[in-house]
Every structure is written in structure tokens, then in C-alpha cells.
Amino acid sequence: MTTCVKCRQDVGFLGMLSLNRQTGRCGKCESEVKQALMRFRVAFVNFCSDGKLTPEKWKALLTAAAHDQLNIQEALVFIREDALNLLNRILTFADSDGYIKEEDEQNIRYIGQTLAIPVADMQPILNRLDRLKYITNIRRGNLPQVMPSIRLDTDEFCHIEIPATYHKVNSKSVSYVQGRFVITNKKLRFLSPTGGTEISWNSVMRVQKYPNGIYLELSRKSGNGFYAVSDSLLTEAVIDTLARIAKRQLVGERSTGDSRRIPQEVRAAVWQRDQGKCVQCGAHDYLEFDHIIPYSKGGASTVNNVQLLCRRCNLQKSDRI
Ligand SMILES: [Zn+2]
Ligand SMILES: [Zn+2]
Numbered sequence: 001m002t003t004c005v006k007c008r009q010d011v012g013f014l015g016m017l018s019l020n021r022q023t024g025r026c027g028k029c030e031s032e033v034k035q036a037l038m039r040f041r042v043a044f045v046n047f048c049s050d051g052k053l054t055p056e057k058w059k060a061l062l063t064a065a066a067h068d069q070l071n072i073q074e075a076l077v078f079i080r081e082d083a084l085n086l087l088n089r090i091l092t093f094a095d096s097d098g099y100i101k102e103e104d105e106q107n108i109r110y111i112g113q114t115l116a117i118p119v120a121d122m123q124p125i126l127n128r129l130d131r132l133k134y135i136t137n138i139r140r141g142n143l144p145q146v147m148p149s150i151r152l153d154t155d156e157f158c159h160i161e162i163p164a165t166y167h168k169v170n171s172k173s174v175s176y177v178q179g180r181f182v183i184t185n186k187k188l189r190f191l192s193p194t195g196g197t198e199i200s201w202n203s204v205m206r207v208q209k210y211p212n213g214i215y216l217e218l219s220r221k222s223g224n225g226f227y228a229v230s231d232s233l234l235t236e237a238v239i240d241t242l243a244r245i246a247k248r249q250l251v252g253e254r255s256t257g258d259s260r261r262i263p264q265e266v267r268a269a270v271w272q273r274d275q276g277k278c279v280q281c282g283a284h285d286y287l288e289f290d291h292i293i294p295y296s297k298g299g300a301s302t303v304n305n306v307q308l309l310c311r312r313c314n315l316q317k318s319d320r321i
Contacts, residue, residue: 004029036068037078044079048086051093051268053111076116083115085276085284087125091132092271092287092308096262098209098237099136105129124285131233138237141245148182156186159238164213165228166190181229183238190223197223201246208296209236211288211311212318215296262289262301269303278310286311 002011002019004026011019011026018027025033043064047057065075076083090108094100108129112122138144148158166177179192188199199218206217213228214236229235244250262270267289277284290309293299309317 006033033070033074036065036070037075039068040065040070040075041079041082045082048082049272051086051089052107053086053114055110058114073116079115080117080121083111083117084121084125087111087117088285088287089271089276091125091128092289093264093267094132095128095233096267096289098233099139100129100132105133128286135233135237138234139241141241143185143238143241148184150182150191152184153186156184159183159185159242160234162229162231162235164190164235166192167226167228169225181227181235183235183242185242188239188242190227199223201243204239204243204246207236207239207243209233210294210318211290211314214239262306266301266303266306270306270308273303274308277308278313279307280309280313283310283312288314290314290317 002016003009004011004019005024006029007026009026015026018030019025020027020030023030023033040061043061047053047061062072065072087108090104091100094104108125111117112125117125143159146158146161148161152158161180161182164179164181166179168175168177177192177194179190179196182189182191187201188204190196190199199216199220203219204216205219208215208217209232210226211232213226213232215226216224216239218224270289276287278287287308287310290307291299291301292305292307295301299305
């Protein structure tokens with residue numbers, strides 16, 4: 001005689017066929033649980049559609065799960081993909097801002113603990129979080145300091161040194177100047193075997209981040225344009241912060257009036273439309289908001305012109321443009 005672990009009834013000879021051997025539930029109980037799990041999932045996704053999980057929301061979800069007599073461990077495994085999706089969403093939104101807010105960090109840790117996300121799944125999330133925290137700190141004026149490979153002036157110190165390739169636009173063609181940035185408290189140096197340039201912080205009007213480099217807009221003629229660098233997030237953050245300090249502008253979180261910024265409603269709509277995955281390869285992690293027509297070519301920050309790409313596809317796209 002075999003009994004269902006849920007309803008405790010004898011499943012009978014024919015019932016053996018529909019008994020789920022893993023859960024030990026009869027066919028009827030199994031389909032009830034499946035439906036309850038689906039309700040729980042829908043509630044979770046709806047509750048977190050604003051990108052946050054709060055203790056209040058979690059309490060309400062637990063109450064609903066208890067009402068449906070759900071095993072909470074089973075429910076957590078069932079919504080794992082959605083939980084990871086929520087975590088990636090928080091990171092992608094922060095990445096788009098170029099910094100992470102304290103409340104977002106707390107939310108990430110809360111979700112990881114509450115929803116019992118396994119360490120292996122959590123580690124890449126925490127790595128990306130740490131990197132965003134590092135960048136956020138730089139924007140607040142806590143710049144790194146490294147030993148430069150060249151002699152600097154007295155009272156000059158180096159914040160980062162990084163290989164860079166200048167895309168020099170000539171009247172008919174583009175030439176690629178291999179070199180490196182030596183970024184100091186006094187100036188932005190681009191050194192190449194053929195010379196290079198020194199740019200004072202006051203002449204840096206704007207710096208824009210691309211997946212594969214940065215675009216410099218200067219108040220002088222030479223040195224303007226695109227520089228390919230491996231770590232554009234770090235390079236942009238350091239240059240932007242030093243230019244702000246030189247111009248006595250506010251450092252820290254960037255103003256919401258930045259026209260390049262993708263509005264929150266647009267991000268939310270794009271995330272929903274693209275279902276939290278790369279539109280090209282379907283990857284779920286390390287997603288970035290991409291302007292389909294680049295901002296520099298007049299592309300707007302609208303739902304129609306923004307899509308989700310994973311880091312790898314975004315880099316490939318940038319290399320083609
Ligand atoms: Zn049963
Ligand atoms: Zn991709």
C-alpha cells in the first residue's frame with residue numbers, strides 16, 4: 001500500500017501511475033501544489049515589479065504561501081530564477097547610473113539571505129556589487145592611488161594608469177594611436193610612442209562611457225574624441241570626478257538632469273519588455289542598457305531606442321560601430 005505524503009490517502013494500484021516519486025505526492029495533490037506554486041510565483045513577480053523586496057512584502061508572501069500550505073523551501077526553489085532576475089535588475093539599473101545607492105545594496109543582501117540564494121549563484125552578483133561600490137566611492141572623491149611608470153611633477157600623484165587607444169579622426173580616415181592614460185591629480189596625460197598630449201582638468205568639458213571606451217569632449221582642439229580602454233567604467237568615473245573637482249562642481253551621485261541618463265520609467269519598461277535577458281543571446285547576467293542608435297549619433301533614451309544586452313554582446317556591438 002502506498003500513501004500520498006500530502007493527503008495521506010492510499011493511492012491505489014492505478015494511482016501509482018500518477019504518483020510523483022520525487023515528492024511522494026499523488027496526482028491530485030501534485031497538481032494542487034503546482035497551481036499553488038504558480039500563484040506564489042505570480043505574486044512574487046508582481047510584488048517585486050518595482051525592483052525591490054521589502055520585509056513587509058515578504059511577510060505578505062509568506063502568509064499567502066502558508067494559506068496555500070506550500071513548503072517554503074520548495075517555493076523558494078520554484079522562484080529562484082525570478083529572484084536572480086530581480087537581483088540582476090537592481091545591478092543593471094545601478095550600472096546605468098554609474099553608482100549604487102546604499103538602499104540597493106541592502107536590498108541585494110536582504111534578497112540573497114531571505115530567498116536563500118545559493119552561494120554559487122550569489123557570488124557573481126556580489127562581485128558586480130563590489131565593483132559598483134568601488135566606482136561609487138571614486139565618484140565621492142575617494143580616488144585610488146597607484147605608482148606611475150613615469151616621473152611626475154612634485155606634488156603630483158597618479159590615480160590610475162591604463163592602456164588606451166586613441167581613435168584619431170583625420171579628414172578622410174581614422175588612425176589608431178596606441179598609448180596609455182596616466183591620470184593624475186594635476187592632469188590627464190595620454191602617452192604614446194609618438195608623443196601624446198597633456199590635458200588640464202579645467203579643459204575637460206565632458207566624458208562619456210561606452211562599453212569599450214570613453215569619449216572625451218574638451219574645450220580645446222586636440223585630444224578630443226574616442227579612446228578605447230579595457231575598463232571604461234573605472235576610467236570614466238576617475239576622469240569625471242577629477243574634472244568635477246577641478247571645476248569645483250559637486251562630486252558624488254550624479255544629477256538627474258543628465259540628458260544621457262535613461263529615465264527610470266524607460267528602464268522599467270525595457271526590462272519588462274526584454275524579460276530581463278540579453279535580446280541577442282538570451283543571457284541573464286551582466287546585463288546593460290544599450291542605446292540601439294548610439295546617444296552620440298542622436299539616439300534618444302526612449303523605450304524604442306533602448307534594449308538589454310549582456311556585457312559580451314554590448315562589447316561586440318560597440319566594436320562594430
Ligand atoms: Zn494526495
Ligand atoms: Zn548577449
